[in-house]
Amino acid sequence: MAPEFDLTQSLPSVQVPYDLLDFMNQSDYLIENVDILDFDLGLDNPPLFDTSDPRDVADPNAGETQESSNSRFEIFKRTPWFWNPSSNQSTFSEHVQMPLDENGVNVASSPHWPYSIELCIQDKLDQEARDRIFQLVTRTVGTKVSIPSFPSAHFLDILVKNGIAKKIETDAWIHPHTFCASKTRTELLIALVAAGCVCFGIMSVGKTGGMLQEITRVALNNLAESDNSVLRDLQYLQAYMIWLDVGIFCGYKRKMEIAESDLQPLCTALRKAGAFNVSFYTRITPNANDSDAVLEQKWREWVKQESYKRLVYHLFQHDIFVTFAMSRNPITSYSELSVPLPAARNIWLAESPSSWRAAHLATLRGPGPIHNSLKALLTKPDRISLLSGDADQTLSLSIFVAGIAALVWDHRKQVSITEDGTGEDDPKTHLWIQSRRQDLYQMLQNAQAINPSLPAVQALFVEFLMMNLHVSLEDVQRFAGKFGEDEAQRSHVSLERWSKQRQARTAIWHAGQTLRAARNVPPYQLRGFDSIATYYATLTIWTYGVLHCNSRKRQSLLSDTTATIAPDDDAFDNGGCSSMQMLDHPPPEIHLDGPSSQDTIAFVAYNRGRAVLRLLDHPLDPVGKSNDILDLRQVMAVGIQALEGNYPDSDKVEDLPPLILSLRKLMQDLGSLPSQL
Incomplete structure (x- = not known):
C-alpha cells in the first residue's frame, strides 16, 4: 500500500520547515541612535517567520487555502539551506x-x-x-x-x-x-x-x-x-x-x-605545526629541589605546552559538534590525534609555580611516562578507566566521548550507503551493521558507567549519540521538509518501517533522556550544540508520534464498527494486547524523560506501555503533567520548555539568545501541524 503522506494535501496552512538554518536570522543589523550597549535587531530584513508567542495569535489553520499553502511551500523549496549572500x-x-x-x-x-x-x-x-x-x-x-x-x-x-x-x-x-x-x-x-x-x-x-x-x-x-x-x-x-x-x-x-x-585554516595551522602529534610535546615535571627561577621557567613552559594540548582537543570537540549540528563531515580525524591527554584540573589551575609543584608531587602516577591520547583510547577503550593520575579524568572522558561520536558519524554514513544500495539484502552486511552499532552503544554505556555523575552537558551529548545510533537524523530532517515534498514522501517509507522496530523505541527513549539532561544543565549554559541536540531529540520524538498518528488513522479507517470499543487500541498503545486486555490492564505510562525502570525496559524491548513526556508547570516543578507523545503540539512544547527553562530570568521571549529564539520558533511551527498527516 502506498504511504498516505502528501505534504501539499496534509499541511494546508503551515509552512513546513525547509531546514534548521532557515530559522536563523540572516544578520544582526543594528539601527542608529540605539542605547548604549543595547542593540536591537533592525527591521530592514524581517525574519521569515513571526517570532511572537503562538498563544497571542489566531489559529493558523483558519481561512487558509490550498493555493496559498502550495505557494508558500514553493517559497520554501526555493529557500537555500545555506546563507544566501546579497550584494549589499x-x-x-x-x-x-x-x-x-x-x-x-x-x-x-x-x-x-x-x-x-x-x-x-x-x-x-x-x-x-x-x-x-x-x-x-x-x-x-x-x-x-x-x-x-x-x-x-x-x-x-x-x-x-x-x-x-x-x-x-x-x-x-x-x-x-x-x-x-x-x-x-x-x-x-x-x-x-x-x-x-x-x-x-x-x-x-x-x-x-x-x-x-x-x-x-x-x-x-x-x-x-x-x-x-x-x-x-x-x-x-x-x-x-x-x-x-x-x-x-x-x-x-x-x-x-x-x-x-573558517575552521579549516586553524586545523591546518595546528596540523602543520605538529601539534596533533605526540612528538610536539615533552614531559615537564617539577622537582622538590628546583630553585625558584628554574621552577618558574618550568611552570611557564608547561603551561604553554598544556595550552596547546587543550586547544587541540577543544578544536576536535568543536569540530565534532559542528559536524552533527550542520550535517557535514568532520575536518579533523581521531586517528591523527596522538596528543597526550590534558593534565588534572587542580594542576592546570594552580595559582603559582609553588602550588603547581605541590599539586604535581601529590599526584599518584605510574612508574613511567604515560602518554595516553585519544588515538590510544579508541584503539583500546579499556584504557579510559586506567588513566594516569595526573590526567584530567572528566575532560579526558569528554574527549573520549567526542572520539566515539566521530565513530558514530562514520557508522551512520556507512548505514546510509548500505540502505541506499543492495547491502540491506545481504545478511553479512546487515549483521555487521548490527554488530558495529552494538559495539558503539556499549562504548557509550561504559563511558556513562565510568562517571555516573557526568556534567549535564556531557550527559546530554552521550544520550544524543545513543539516540543517533538508532535513528537517521538525516531522514528525520527530510521528513520535516528539509529537501522538499518529494524527499519528505520518500523518507516516510523508511521511517514508517523504522517506527515499528525496537530501534525506534530505543531512539525515542534516549531522545527523552536528552531532554531530561537538558533540564539539568546549569542556567545560561545551554547555548551551543547542546541546544541543537535538544531540538533534534524533540524532532525525533515528534516524528515517531506523527508516524503513529498516521498508522492509527489508517487502522481506524480499515476497522469495522466493533473496533470503536477501544479506538486507541493499536500496537503503539498496548504492545499488541487485545482491547479487552487493555481495558482490564491499562498500559503503564512510560516517561521518556524520567529515570529508567523495569517498565521503561519493557517498553523498549517489547513495546509495552504508553510513551509520555513531562510538561512542567514551573521550573521547580519536580513532577509536571504527563503528555502522550501523540500530542504533537505538547511534544514540541516540552522541547521549548527545556530550552527556555535554562534562562530563568528572561521575562520576555525577545530576551532569549538568537539561537534559542530561532529553535523555539522552529519547534512552535512544527508543533502547530495537524496531529494526523
Whole structure:
C-alpha cells in the first residue's frame, strides 16, 4: 500500500520547515541612535517567520487555502539551506555604529557576575591595554562604523575575566593565572571581550559581543596577511578559536556559515605545526629541589605546552559538534590525534609555580611516562578507566566521548550507503551493521558507567549519540521538509518501517533522556550544540508520534464498527494486547524523560506501555503533567520548555539568545501541524 503522506494535501496552512538554518536570522543589523550597549535587531530584513508567542495569535489553520499553502511551500523549496549572500552585504555592513560605554549597563544584573567565587584572576587590564584595544578596533573598522564612545579599562577588565571564567566552566583551555593583559596580543584581548559579552547573560551586551567577534575575525585575517609567522603563535591561535566558538552558534546565518568555513585554516595551522602529534610535546615535571627561577621557567613552559594540548582537543570537540549540528563531515580525524591527554584540573589551575609543584608531587602516577591520547583510547577503550593520575579524568572522558561520536558519524554514513544500495539484502552486511552499532552503544554505556555523575552537558551529548545510533537524523530532517515534498514522501517509507522496530523505541527513549539532561544543565549554559541536540531529540520524538498518528488513522479507517470499543487500541498503545486486555490492564505510562525502570525496559524491548513526556508547570516543578507523545503540539512544547527553562530570568521571549529564539520558533511551527498527516 502506498504511504498516505502528501505534504501539499496534509499541511494546508503551515509552512513546513525547509531546514534548521532557515530559522536563523540572516544578520544582526543594528539601527542608529540605539542605547548604549543595547542593540536591537533592525527591521530592514524581517525574519521569515513571526517570532511572537503562538498563544497571542489566531489559529493558523483558519481561512487558509490550498493555493496559498502550495505557494508558500514553493517559497520554501526555493529557500537555500545555506546563507544566501546579497550584494549589499559585506563586512561591517550590518553595524552602523558601536557606542560601547558601560554607563547603560547594570553589571550587577548579570547572572554571571561575579564570575566565580572559586577563581581569582590577579592580573588587571590597564589603560594602556584598553588603548591598544581601541586602536585596533578603529583601525579594523575604518570609516565603516561610527564609534562615539568606548568602554573604560575597568569595564573591559570585567568582560575579559568573564570570558576567561566561562571557558573554565567547560574544558578550561585558557590559563587564568599566567594571563597578563600587557603581554597579551590585542587580538586575543578583543576575542576575550567578545566571549565575555556573549556569556554575560544580558542580551544587549551579548549582541555587542557579536559585533566584536566580527572585528576579531577581520583583525586576525589582516594580521596573518601582514605577518605569516603568527600562524605558529599560540595567542593568535587561541584568539582564532574563540571567535569560531562565538560565531558558530550565534544564531545568525551569515556569521554561522563564515565560522563553519573558517575552521579549516586553524586545523591546518595546528596540523602543520605538529601539534596533533605526540612528538610536539615533552614531559615537564617539577622537582622538590628546583630553585625558584628554574621552577618558574618550568611552570611557564608547561603551561604553554598544556595550552596547546587543550586547544587541540577543544578544536576536535568543536569540530565534532559542528559536524552533527550542520550535517557535514568532520575536518579533523581521531586517528591523527596522538596528543597526550590534558593534565588534572587542580594542576592546570594552580595559582603559582609553588602550588603547581605541590599539586604535581601529590599526584599518584605510574612508574613511567604515560602518554595516553585519544588515538590510544579508541584503539583500546579499556584504557579510559586506567588513566594516569595526573590526567584530567572528566575532560579526558569528554574527549573520549567526542572520539566515539566521530565513530558514530562514520557508522551512520556507512548505514546510509548500505540502505541506499543492495547491502540491506545481504545478511553479512546487515549483521555487521548490527554488530558495529552494538559495539558503539556499549562504548557509550561504559563511558556513562565510568562517571555516573557526568556534567549535564556531557550527559546530554552521550544520550544524543545513543539516540543517533538508532535513528537517521538525516531522514528525520527530510521528513520535516528539509529537501522538499518529494524527499519528505520518500523518507516516510523508511521511517514508517523504522517506527515499528525496537530501534525506534530505543531512539525515542534516549531522545527523552536528552531532554531530561537538558533540564539539568546549569542556567545560561545551554547555548551551543547542546541546544541543537535538544531540538533534534524533540524532532525525533515528534516524528515517531506523527508516524503513529498516521498508522492509527489508517487502522481506524480499515476497522469495522466493533473496533470503536477501544479506538486507541493499536500496537503503539498496548504492545499488541487485545482491547479487552487493555481495558482490564491499562498500559503503564512510560516517561521518556524520567529515570529508567523495569517498565521503561519493557517498553523498549517489547513495546509495552504508553510513551509520555513531562510538561512542567514551573521550573521547580519536580513532577509536571504527563503528555502522550501523540500530542504533537505538547511534544514540541516540552522541547521549548527545556530550552527556555535554562534562562530563568528572561521575562520576555525577545530576551532569549538568537539561537534559542530561532529553535523555539522552529519547534512552535512544527508543533502547530495537524496531529494526523
